[in-house]
Amino acid sequence: MNKAPETDLHALLDQPMPDRDGHFGPYGGQAVPPQLKAIMDSIAEAYLAIRETQAYQDELAELYTHYVGRPSPIYLARRLSEHCGGHAEIYLKREDLNHTGAHKINHALGEALLAKHMGKTKVIAETGAGQHGVAMATACALVGLPCEIHMGEIDIAKEHPNVVKMKILGATLISVDRGTRTLKDAVDSAFEEYMKDPDNFFYAIGSVVGPHPFPMMVRDFQSVVGREAREQFLAMKGELPDYVVACVGGGSNAMGLFTAFLHDLDVKMVGVEPSGRGLGLGEHAATLTYGKPGTMHGFHSYMLQDDEGQPQPVYSIASGLDYPSVGPQHSYLKDIGRAEYHAMDDEACLKAFMDLSRFEGIIPALESSHALAWAMQAAREAEPGTRILVNLSGRGDKDADFVADKLAL
Template sequence: MLPKDAGPRPRNWPAQVEQMTTTPERVSPIGAVQALPDTGGFFGPYGGQAVPPHLKAIMDSIADAYLAIRETDAYQQELAELHTHYVGRPSPIYHARRLSAHAGGQAEIYLKREDLNHTGAHKINHALGEALLAKHMGKTRVIAETGAGQHGVAMATACALAGIPCEIHMGAIDIAKEHPNVTKMKILGARIVNVDSGTRTLKDAVDSAFEAYLKDPENYFYAIGSVVGPHPFPMMVRDFQAIVGREARQQFAAMTGALPDYVVACVGGGSNAMGIFSGFMDAPSVRLVGVEPSGRSLAIGDHAATLSLGKPGTMHGFHSYMLQDDQGQPQPVHSIASGLDYPSVGPEHAYLKDTGRAEYHAVDDRACLDAFMDLSRFEGIIPALESAHALAWVLQQARKADRRLRYLINLSGRGDKDADFVAETLGL
């Protein structure tokens, strides 16, 4: 049943989406049980396990281990204590009054401050969950990929804490662009693999990491950095990130006496968006908005607007929207934000788009940079370029608002990693 504050269902609200609401009788540090994905790992037609039979058996064993271990008191207690005493949860919600006034309309802008977490982004939420799972499963090494470096830093941090060796695969372009995060990963003890093939960005880092994982999947754990990949990873990463949405809903209601009109997050693979969306899925009066990068232009290779311009396809072991050529191969992509330049997207986002429960828009590099500077100059908060995409879309809408609207943005990361690049790009 929908809560009283949810308002009327939109016309395209399907029964299956209503089943996605959380069940309060089973709340844990990982989150409440949700109806989707189904037992095959599908969100409607998206997701699944597009992998060879021997690898499917390994994915199924990870799913079984996750579902069993997550229910144990030892796992839940350790994760809950780390959220509080290590990560610094709950992260606060901040009313950006000066930025709201600068936008000039009647809209009010609020920020869920995931940038204040230990390691500076939402990534630590699932990194801790995955590293602890690997430890409980007796794995000897964690393999991961990273784009902007936030997932890499978070995994290196979590593996240092868990006492498990960590290997991070990162595209050569991103290594040069996100050097501060590379330094942090090395200090934390991670082995960095420079991926100099293909586009030398996130997609190729995923390919490289998966290849390394396949050398010994019995003893290695592949810690995927978003709600992508074969089942159970889209489910697991969403569950670990759902704490963002649970906190945000309670905090916003306590702060304002209502729910936000819009909940907005950037979308590359889509982990931070699924995290905050999950807290409002059963409140259809709240519009869920994902913001993708339209990059330099809408020409092939100049953007990564997968949900806006892609079509269903299969890559990296799952079925979802994908930017692809006529042969079904991934197209080259671009974004000023290294964490968003991926040619596919999490399968749950594809499902939410098709059902109409969430909407997806794109903003370009220039708007992203403007939003980055606006938040920095008006609120003293330097955001990650990824998060600045969501901020840019909200600023565009806020300037046109002719009535009071409340926008809640998931500020998924801080911009330390991007500061030098932005300064050089803008000639500061």
């Protein structure tokens, strides 16, 4: 698709996203067998019905306030901004301060409440960095549902603190030793378990990916981030930021932030992917930057693929970003020109991780550090007075040992 001119952009953005079949332009949908399509439709129906009820909205709002600690604050990172030349201001939306340490709890609670409402007997989830796993284990403990988390062996070794937390919270942890032993294989494994009894199990997908209704549903739950941020920024500054920036793995924290700003065309929306340790096969996971449209895991989107359309191996220093596809709404926003996507490598990510820690006393997640790295680079080159709002999607406790080893601290 060609980039839309501004007048058309307004019209495109006014269309329902997604349409009734779960499409965002040519992306999304339900590329699943008929039996599963019926189950996905029943989840969509239950979600659309329940989200209109006051009881559900009140329960979620109450949990966001008293359990998660919302609204998360916006913080002006003064010393970091100075370090980047001082003419642009970098603001952080502090999702790292949420209960369980990341944005993932926003959708985990919504999904757990829905599973409970639908009378499901077990929640299954995949996890990369362990944040979605911890959030799901937490939400399941809260609503009283058994929870099974699938996680690649490599990620288990890297994200030890989160692995321990999931166990303490009562989840069953399934170690996945096939393929690349990271996120994509964890999804495959979780999906196989789900298919044993999809009528009674609930597969709580951890990002804005998968067949409809998940990209819509997870986005809706995460959109609290952007709603708050827009209001908070206006209250603080009387105007909107010039940029809103978020890292993109599957794309949930980015969609959560972007959704409230979609129609504010003066606000540039930037998603940041990992260019890892090089542009060769299996060296990065910058799907929107280097991929092309394809279908996997039940939906159509940009995808890193080989000539046969099979997913390529991917890599990122941040376990939560190494996925060979991406949320279908991001693919659409890229094509119509409403959002732009850039890639930052491991080295820039580590530098941003250390800079935020040492200039602000905030240790960010490696995932979020990609967004921060792009914002720091943009701040150095920006016009004076530019305001950049970064979604600090999670805290770096889970990454502290890994980084300390890597940098021999």
